[in-house]
Amino acid sequence: MHMNSAPHLLNEDRADFERILDETLRHAHDRPDLADVGQRLNAEQLRTLALNATSLITDAAAVEYEHYAKVREEFRTTAAAPVGSSVLSPAVQGTAETGAGLAAVVAVLVPVLAGAAAVVFLLVGYILRMLSPVPAFSDTLLTVGWFFGAVTAVGLAVAAAGLLITALRNGATQVSAGQAEGAWPDEVSEAREAWRTAVLERGILPFLREALAAPGVEPAPKVRPARHLPKMGYSRPDFSSPDDGATTGQRPTYSSPDFSSPDFGGPEHRPE
Incomplete structure (x- = not known):
């Protein structure tokens, strides 16, 4: 279920979202639906695509995130208020x-x-x-x-x-924004876990599957060892064919002997 007015992901929760994404990509080969990671798109390419689509992904878990943010803020307000002020x-x-x-x-x-x-x-x-x-x-x-x-x-x-x-x-x-997970009460911890599960199952995993199945995605480049011919310490001679054009030196010139047949010679060669 997607909401048109999903709450904006707070900065303190972006690190949590990135941890879920990184953990999913780290164990992608344990999931049959993500077994193609590294063939068409590698983990780093998928991570970049997912971070650029953070709002779209987290929108799938907007209800759980709204509840989590609400109960967390209520706890912080209650903890920061003077003792007894809530009952007066x-x-x-x-x-x-x-x-x-x-x-x-x-x-x-x-x-x-x-x-x-x-x-x-x-x-x-x-x-x-x-x-x-x-x-x-x-x-x-x-x-x-x-x-x-x-x-x-x-x-x-x-x-x-x-x-x-x-x-x-x-x-x-005093309750800090980066409070440790174990310090939250049960209600906040349960709301946080519900949001993490929802954003993984309904946001991150579908996005990664669609990215891997997209028809226009180029295969991930594979690094192959370069093959070079060993250098033997010499270079091949510079041969050129007669049709190569300019020459590097003067070619020898020659002409054929000036032979003439009896019929085409001068009068001094005619028989008496």
């Missing part, structure tokens, strides 16, 4: 995202503000302690300063832990 309504999810953003802001601001307050209170408290007499509230300033110092330390620890958890979560849920 849009309003609740928006509230959760707002709360998470506010918590991140607080986690950043608390250590900064607490640290600044700790520095101010401790600095003023110790300056007052150098006065004589020592003001009574200097101890209070130092106590407040150390309190804000503790808050700063706790805030930094919480922020560092949050960053670490976020990094680990993103690393665990």
Whole structure:
């Protein structure tokens, strides 16, 4: 079944298509319908023809490929989404995202503000302690300063832990385009295998059979060992027939003797 609007083969799946084609051509002689490979067309010629007709071949498995691409994209979207976002309504999810953003802001601001307050209170408290007499509230300033110092330390620890958890979560849920085959869930792996089988049985094999059976296909060239006469160290003489034209030297000239019969001679030869 051919579809008029077949999905375009993605770049990440072209390598998969080429692997199927190469594997088929590598074991072509194990298939009776491809036993003529190498007689009319060799494997490299067939591979070139098939790659040029990739869209036509993959169109035969368009339904399976559309399903495979769909379930794969759904898995990637689900894996990349935050945990729990798929079960929340849009309003609740928006509230959760707002709360998470506010918590991140607080986690950043608390250590900064607490640290600044700790520095101010401790600095003023110790300056007052150098006065004589020592003001009574200097101890209070130092106590407040150390309190804000503790808050700063706790805030930094919480922020560092949050960053670490976020990094680990993103690393665990990140799915790359070239993910290994064994990492796909069963649904994606089954859809991928169904597409591979369909594109082989309904696309690649019929195309190769038609290419081998085409009447206008020239036989594949066969390499034959060149046969040359051994060189003996001399060349044949340059003979030429009298009709060859120009000559290389001057030919000797001669003329026949000037004989004449008694009837055609002069009077001095006539008998008395």
